[in-house]
Amino acid sequence: MEWSDYLKILHQAEKLKNATRHSWTSAGRHESAAEHSWRLSLMAYFIKDRFPQADIDRLIKMCLLHDIGESFTGDIPSFEKTKEDTHKEDKMVDEWIKGLPDNVKCELTDIFSEMRKQESLESKLYLALDKLEAVIQHNEADIRTWIPLEYELQLEYGSEETNFSDLTRQLRNILKCESIDKIEKSKSQGFVNEHIKDVTENGGRMGVIRLVLGACYTNCYLVYDKETKACMIIDPADNAYEIIKCIEENNLEPRYIAITHGHTDHILAASDLNERYHAPVLVSRIDAWRLLDEDLINERPYVLEPYKVVRPSILLSEGDEIWLDGIKFSVMILAGHTPGSMALIAENAIFTGDTMLKGGHGKTSLKGGDEKEMQKSLERIKSLDGNYTIYPGHKEITTLDEEREADNKI
Numbered sequence: 001m002e003w004s005d006y007l008k009i010l011h012q013a014e015k016l017k018n019a020t021r022h023s024w025t026s027a028g029r030h031e032s033a034a035e036h037s038w039r040l041s042l043m044a045y046f047i048k049d050r051f052p053q054a055d056i057d058r059l060i061k062m063c064l065l066h067d068i069g070e071s072f073t074g075d076i077p078s079f080e081k082t083k084e085d086t087h088k089e090d091k092m093v094d095e096w097i098k099g100l101p102d103n104v105k106c107e108l109t110d111i112f113s114e115m116r117k118q119e120s121l122e123s124k125l126y127l128a129l130d131k132l133e134a135v136i137q138h139n140e141a142d143i144r145t146w147i148p149l150e151y152e153l154q155l156e157y158g159s160e161e162t163n164f165s166d167l168t169r170q171l172r173n174i175l176k177c178e179s180i181d182k183i184e185k186s187k188s189q190g191f192v193n194e195h196i197k198d199v200t201e202n203g204g205r206m207g208v209i210r211l212v213l214g215a216c217y218t219n220c221y222l223v224y225d226k227e228t229k230a231c232m233i234i235d236p237a238d239n240a241y242e243i244i245k246c247i248e249e250n251n252l253e254p255r256y257i258a259i260t261h262g263h264t265d266h267i268l269a270a271s272d273l274n275e276r277y278h279a280p281v282l283v284s285r286i287d288a289w290r291l292l293d294e295d296l297i298n299e300r301p302y303v304l305e306p307y308k309v310v311r312p313s314i315l316l317s318e319g320d321e322i323w324l325d326g327i328k329f330s331v332m333i334l335a336g337h338t339p340g341s342m343a344l345i346a347e348n349a350i351f352t353g354d355t356m357l358k359g360g361h362g363k364t365s366l367k368g369g370d371e372k373e374m375q376k377s378l379e380r381i382k383s384l385d386g387n388y389t390i391y392p393g394h395k396e397i398t399t400l401d402e403e404r405e406a407d408n409k410i
Contacts, residue, residue: 075363131158146285238268260353280313286340336374
């Protein structure tokens with residue numbers, strides 16, 4: 001192998017260091033795909049005495065290589081990953097292997113074929129350990145980094161993949177007990193399944209109520225005119241009951257349902273709210289098709305009840321304005337998380353969807369995501385004059401100055 005080929009492989013592998021996973025470390029940061037693969041390889045090495053019949057060298061190679069596809073696509077959490085995502089990743093890996101020198105091309109082709117077929121002991125063991133490493137990492141992380149669906153998922157994840165062997169089943173059961181202990185301990189500390197509702201009073205006419213709802217801890221905002229109680233619902237997550245309850249408790253009058261982007265966790269209650277209040281649905285012209293793709297929405301595993309299609313009433317473009325009585329909303333189209341992601345600017349606030357989050361940004365590895373476009377969009381927000389309160393699609397409320405300052409520290 002020429003040194004140029006050798007370095008090309010390493011440069012591609014380096015991207016796994018930047019591919020953050022859904023899991024958090026015990027130190028309070030997202031782990032990378034490279035870190036996951038490294039510890040998975042350690043797990044394979046230290047389990048060799050329990051599986052003397054296994055080819056441990058081949059097993060370790062599987063562990064080192066299994067996520068190389070994420071150097072192209074980024075990480076997609078298991079509860080969001082579709083068959084289409086897997087097919088796309090496999091295709092990119094196959095194309096990458098075709099360009100490798102002959103002395104490794106054949107070996108890697110055989111290894112990936114074996115992993116996908118799931119017939120050999122080594123392939124089954126690698127996949128079992130892959131699932132178990134994720135469970136271990138979640139047990140090590142602060143439980144406040146878990147999203148609601150993970151309280152059940154953590155108890156069952158990997159059960160099917162570990163069922164081929166008494167030894168892997170035994171380890172899975174030990175980890176399940178650790179997860180149960182962690183959940184029970186955190187209940188006494190008030191961390192589990194916390195329902196969040198808070199109210200922000202801005203200096204102008206605008207009031208904001210934040211509801212954290214659904215399997216992905218999505219922020220749904222009820223933005224209202226304090227004088228007239230006219231209300232805009234921004235990102236109706238999958239709990240129409242809680243949204244309606246809050247609207248009625250505060251005597252609000254929904255005038256619009258605004259969707260910052262067409263991802264499942266931001267739209268599941270839109271149809272029910274539209275039927276109840278007859279409020280027009282606003283979304284960017286580019287992302288509008290997503291609201292009509294019933295199959296795309298329903299394939300997400302956290303969709304408990306089938307999504308009811310809602311047809312957008314108003315299609316928005318860059319620079320459009322919407323008036324909610326005395327409050328003006330201006331539209332910014334911010335590609336990156338999806339091609340048609342948008343932010344709404346009103347008074348001293350920006351509702352950024354999943355473009356700008358506290359301390360970071362939304363994933364660009366999902367369908368339609370683009371990291372380069374995301375960075376351009378973030379720069380557009382940061383280049384705005386003055387300070388704004390940032391109301392993101394997930395995580396805590398922040399300010400534009402805080403996010404600018406965080407960038408300067410990197």
